[in-house]
Amino acid sequence: MxxxxxxxxxxxxxxxxxxxxxxxxxxxxxxxxxxxxxxxxxxxxxxxxxxxxxxxxxxxxxxTLLGANGHATVYNWRADDQGRRLRGFEDWQVATERLAAVPGVVRVAPLVRGQAMVTTAGNGSSGVQVYGMSVKDIEAIPSLTTGGDDFGEITRLSEGIALGSGIARDLGLQVGDRLRLISPDGPKTAMGGSSLRVMSYELVYVFTSGSPEIDRTRAYLPMEEAQSFFNAEGIADEFEVMVQSPEAIDSYVPQLQEAAGQNGMVWTWQQSAGNxxxxxxxxxxxxxxxxxxxxxxxxxxxxxxxxxxxxxxxxxxxxxxxxxxxxxxxxxxxxxxxxxxxxxxxxxxxxxxxxxxxxxxxxxxxxxxxxxxxxxxxxxxxxxxxxxxxxxxxxxxxxxxxxxxxxxxxxxxxxxxxxxxxxxxxxxx
Incomplete structure (x- = not known):
């Protein structure tokens, strides 16, 4: 037309x-x-x-959430000879192998965890959350060993203690200084109670994880030293588990629970940071x-x-x-x-x-x-x-x-x- x-x-x-x-x-x-x-x-x-x-x-x-923490935490509750509920794995070496065999798991780190007080010669003090892990497992945490604000040698952890930069700054500590670690869960007394346990350590490493909260509250000890310090010889409190796909962590939970045993439980990073x-x-x-x-x-x-x-x-x-x-x-x-x-x-x-x-x-x-x-x-x-x-x-x-x-x-x-x-x-x- x-x-x-x-x-x-x-x-x-x-x-x-x-x-x-x-x-x-x-x-x-x-x-x-x-x-x-x-x-x-x-x-x-x-x-x-x-x-x-x-x-x-x-x-x-x-x-930041994943940097210095596992994608999932595996723990359990067990009963002692007196029927009291205690947390931890007595067969933690075997449990480590079972968890590592789960498809998609890239790293399993057994650890001992407890609360303690750090004090210095200048009468400074700060509460800390102590993680006891093998030096190899700590070296595998990228945020603790690749930061530009880290000081000292993480390979010397077997000779002392590692602190977050926030704690070191607040207490005026530097690598090479000595500090005291105090725990209320010390040796048993004749009356059945517990006395204070006080140990002196050299500060061998100061880390900056990327999270101010972690840097102000966390310390690391070798696994064996932490077991002794917290009266947990032969025990691992929990496991930090790293997986290939952190965003799909919920899909790993059933297999991790099965590998952890009858009383095993799993707490994922999405649950802790869900809100x-x-x-x-x-x-x-x-x-x-x-x-x-x-x-x-x-x-x-x-x-x-x-x-x-x-x-x-x-x-x-x-x-x-x-x-x-x-x-x-x-x-x-x-x-x-x-x-x-x-x-x-x-x-x-x-x-x-x-x-x-x-x-x-x-x-x-x-x-x-x-x-x-x-x-x-x-x-x-x-x-x-x-x-x-x-x-x-x-x-x-x-x-x-x-x-x-x-x-x-x-x-x-x-x-x-x-x-x-x-x-x-x-x-x-």
Whole structure:
């Protein structure tokens, strides 16, 4: 049929591009177009940046939880000769082999754990949670041996004790200093009670695990020394288990319980941090919704720009319609005007957001320096520093969201232009 053209033909693109180009007589249209582009750019930039920072925080948080802790803790309860319930594995060597044989398990570390008090010659003191593990197992914990703020030699742990950097800092201890470790569960007295056990150790290693909470509360002793110190000779309190897929830790639980024996129980990292992870998920969802609203508001600027464009181009629309241009062609022309604005703004916002995420650390350090420091206080947060992680899924989500909103809001003024009566448009020309 005469006058019909293929959708989004070359001349429709040409007319749309011409309308978007600035001319002095139509400066208002150009200003509104630039406002729309800048608004969408900034909103998409904010969305990508926020999602990257949230992903970085979540990854750092999970890595902190997993860094110095096992993916799962296996423990049990047993009865002694007097019928009292005690915790620990008497056949811990055998249990270690059974747990290590579970498919997907990459490391099993038996340990003895207890509470004690650290005191120094300067009368400083601090409560600590003592972990007794073999030197080999401690060396296999990446966050304890690869940090830039670690001091001493972990290989000398058999000669002394290792402390978190927070404890060492609070007590003014350095590698080579001596300290006393005090436990209320000492040798049995004639009256059936327990006396204090006090032992002196050399500080041979100071670690920074990545978690302020761990660095302020944890100490490590050799396995045999810890068993003696806590009256647990021949006993392992529990096992730290590392698996190939930490995110799927729940799938390992049944096999770990079976390998642990009749009274074995399993406590996973997701159970210990479940509330935190759920809170982070809720915050991520709410932040995405709020940022999406910001993108929507920015996209609405396209309507203002197109309404002004339609008003200024009323005469052109009337002429094009009288020349045989269909309503569909007019709609597509003005749809392209708005869509191009959204595409340019979206691409610019994604590029800026990606650059911000990539250079987040120097940018954050600069802002922290200008602000005088204190923007990130690790004493009230579970990690030492904030980071950003740019994920492809987040970029795609932000891009699609911005483009869809831009295209949707463009339809309404484009339909208004398409339905304009050419006679009315040319009446006063």
């Amino acid at each position: 005469a006058g019909r053209t293929a959708p989004f033909s070359r001349f429709e693109w040409m007319i749309a591009w011409r309308y978007l180009r600035a001319r002095k007589a139509e400066g208002g249209v150009s200003v509104m177009t630039w406002i729309s582009v800048i608004g969408i750019t900034l909103s998409v930039f904010a969305l990508v940046a926020v999602m990257a920072v949230r992903a970085g925080f979540r990854e750092e948080f999970v890595n 935190y992870l759920r809170a982070l998920t809720v915050e991520d969802n709410m932040m995405f919704i709020l940022m999406s609203i910001l993108v929507l508001i920015a996209s609405l600027n396209i309507i203002s720009g197109l309404v002004m464009l339609v008003k200024n181009k009323g005469r052109d629309i009337g002429i094009l319609r009288t020349m045989g241009l269909t309503e569909g062609s007019v709609l597509r022309i003005f749809f392209l005007c708005g869509a191009l604005t959204g595409v340019v703004g979206t691409i610019s916002g994604v590029i800026l957001g990606s650059l911000f995420a990539y250079y987040f650390t120097p940018i954050f350090d600069f802002i922290n320096m200008v602000a005088g420091g204190g923007l990130w206080d690790s004493s009230v947060r579970p990690i030492y520093q904030l980071s950003a992680k740019l994920q492809l899924t987040d970029v795609i989500t932000a891009t699609l969201l911005s483009l869809v909103l831009s295209f949707v809001v463009t339809i309404f003024p484009a339909r208004r232009a398409a339905r304009m009566n050419p006679v009315e448009a040319l009446r006063y020309e």
